[in-house]
Amino acid sequence: MMASKKCPTCGKVTRPKFRPFCSQRCADIDLGKWLKEDYRLPSEDETDTDEWDGGENR
Structure with missing residues (x-):
């Protein structure tokens, strides 16, 4: 019998x-x-910040 997958949100099949x-x-x-940006991908970039200026100050 195949194992059933679980929903990542609630755990139901x-x-x-x-x-x-x-x-x-x-x-x-x-x-x-x-x-809502509750999920975020990790970054090792030191210039990565929440105060991003859109590249205007380069």
Whole structure:
């Protein structure tokens, strides 16, 4: 028997239509976290800062 995948948002079993999530609601919650910048990719760049000037002061 194949192990069922779990939704990363709520932990329920995923559904093929919404994979890797179990529902549209969980997919929307995850998208909202990305849009609010709750998720961030690590950076080793020392010039990476929240006070980015858009390259205007180069």
